[in-house]
Amino acid sequence: MKLTVLGATGSIGVSTLDVVARHPDRFEVVALTGHRQVEVLAAQCRRFRPAYAVVGSAADAQRLAGMLRDGGLRTEVLHGPDALSQVASLPEVDAVMAAIVGAAGLPPTLAAARAGKRVLLANKEALVMAGAVFMAEVRRAGALLLPIDSEHNAVFQSMPHDYAGDMAHSGVRRILLTASGGPFRSVPLETLTGVTPEQAVAHPNWVMGRKISVDSATMMNKGLEVIEAHWLFNAPADRIEVVIHPQSVIHSLVDYEDGSVLAQLGNPDMRTPIANALAWPQRIESGVAPLDLFAVGQLNFERPDLARFPCLDLAYRALRAEGNAAAVLNAANEVAVAAFLERRLSYLGVAELIAATLDAVPQAAVPDLAAVLEADRQGRAAALDLLVRRFGASSAQGPA
Ligand SMILES: NC(=O)C1=CN([C@@H]2O[C@H](COP(=O)(O)OP(=O)(O)OC[C@H]3O[C@@H](n4cnc5c(N)ncnc54)[C@H](OP(=O)(O)O)[C@@H]3O)[C@@H](O)[C@H]2O)C=CC1
Ligand SMILES: CC(=O)[C@@H](O)[C@H](O)COP(=O)(O)O
Ligand SMILES: [Mn+2]
Numbered sequence: 001m002k003l004t005v006l007g008a009t010g011s012i013g014v015s016t017l018d019v020v021a022r023h024p025d026r027f028e029v030v031a032l033t034g035h036r037q038v039e040v041l042a043a044q045c046r047r048f049r050p051a052y053a054v055v056g057s058a059a060d061a062q063r064l065a066g067m068l069r070d071g072g073l074r075t076e077v078l079h080g081p082d083a084l085s086q087v088a089s090l091p092e093v094d095a096v097m098a099a100i101v102g103a104a105g106l107p108p109t110l111a112a113a114r115a116g117k118r119v120l121l122a123n124k125e126a127l128v129m130a131g132a133v134f135m136a137e138v139r140r141a142g143a144l145l146l147p148i149d150s151e152h153n154a155v156f157q158s159m160p161h162d163y164a165g166d167m168a169h170s171g172v173r174r175i176l177l178t179a180s181g182g183p184f185r186s187v188p189l190e191t192l193t194g195v196t197p198e199q200a201v202a203h204p205n206w207v208m209g210r211k212i213s214v215d216s217a218t219m220m221n222k223g224l225e226v227i228e229a230h231w232l233f234n235a236p237a238d239r240i241e242v243v244i245h246p247q248s249v250i251h252s253l254v255d256y257e258d259g260s261v262l263a264q265l266g267n268p269d270m271r272t273p274i275a276n277a278l279a280w281p282q283r284i285e286s287g288v289a290p291l292d293l294f295a296v297g298q299l300n301f302e303r304p305d306l307a308r309f310p311c312l313d314l315a316y317r318a319l320r321a322e323g324n325a326a327a328v329l330n331a332a333n334e335v336a337v338a339a340f341l342e343r344r345l346s347y348l349g350v351a352e353l354i355a356a357t358l359d360a361v362p363q364a365a366v367p368d369l370a371a372v373l374e375a376d377r378q379g380r381a382a383a384l385d386l387l388v389r390r391f392g393a394s395s396a397q398g399p400a
Helices: 011-021 038-048 058-070 081-088 103-114 124-141 150-158 189-194 210-218 220-233 271-279 310-321 325-341 347-360 369-389
Strands: 002-006 028-033 052-055 076-079 095-098 118-121 144-147 172-179 240-244 250-256 261-265
Touching: 002 011, 002 081, 002 103, 011 028, 011 038, 011 095, 011 271, 028 038, 028 081, 038 052, 038 058, 052 058, 052 081, 058 076, 076 081, 081 103, 095 103, 103 118, 103 124, 103 325, 103 369, 118 124, 118 271, 124 220, 124 325, 124 369, 144 150, 144 220, 144 271, 150 172, 150 220, 150 250, 150 261, 150 271, 172 220, 189 347, 210 220, 210 325, 210 347, 220 240, 220 310, 220 325, 310 325, 310 347, 325 347, 325 369, 347 369
Parallel strands: 002 028, 002 095, 028 052, 052 076, 095 118, 118 144, 172 240
Antiparallel strands: 172 250, 250 261
């Protein structure tokens, strides 16, 4: 199978290449993309010898090309958003790992879907922003969409094999998404005012990029995942429930009409869902240790407290509002998380800024990609404006 890995230099990208390296007879890497981490991408190119590598800027492309030439590699180095879409839709590529973080991942992921690829979807923001447009393109092009997000991969594994998007027909009552509750699940509520980016990114169970780690702390990650589940499984909001499960061993569950509840369990290591989607419908070795239930000992469950996790409530509200609301929610969240990581916004300010942005941007339909991108633009503009005017941040904003 010939692969493009979008976001190869990130947490999911590195785990993907770890699985790929275990099966040189099965997988061939055609293209790798990074953004700013040129040295990491250069090392990956030396190891996997792709035909194409993509970075964010012309200057970095020049630097990478020099490094690869010195190593005797023939990899063609490209840069910029169009190059991402180009390598996501190459005719010789069978499967695309979509592991760019945030809205920047939408155009190349959509390009892969439009080209009818096997799309391994980690970039949940793409589906949150553009769910209807994205799913329509998947169906039109006959692409195979396989979820990488651990919860959705667990649901995928626990659904009937012939599930075609009709929960009632398949006897599915509810989808139960598990959530760790993040680093602030049980700290006294009054201490949340002063929490730092370092505390927020210290996830109890998973090692991930900084943006998704903050999302886990606020539980916006679970909110985005509720919206993701809605689109992937054609599930209405009131049939998707979130269950806090602090051990992150049960990755999610499907509740059937006959009272059966099927779940997928495993150690919290993304190489399991990555291997599952890369090889589906076969099973391959992933490097993940066998689950030791005696060491786990206990599996606990709690109902999420929406006063502690208002972002979860905001995401359900955006899903129910339909139209541009989810794209605005996502845009505001990206602005808020970046500002929090730069210490320009408090932890509690993240949810407040998102709520204020949702109030500020008028409702609109999003029938096509242009409308989705306009909703994203409006959400970012409103959030940045509110950040300065209402939340007192200075007007300069650095990279996320
Ligand atoms: N990490 C995890 O365990 C999980 C992640 N996900 C999802 O997977 C996606 C990736 O997450 P994760 O790997 O943690 O994130 P990371 O921050 O670790 O990696 C992000 C990747 O995207 C690249 N990137 C960043 N900005 C841009 C841009 N503007 N244009 C092109 N490429 C860009 C980065 O390049 P560079 O580093 O070179 O600058 C890097 O390769 C997210 O959508 C996340 O929600 C879902 C489930 C679990
Ligand atoms: C590994 C993965 O899929 C993450 O999205 C994970 O779910 C984050 O943990 P939380 O349950 O804390 O959001
Ligand atoms: Mn997840």
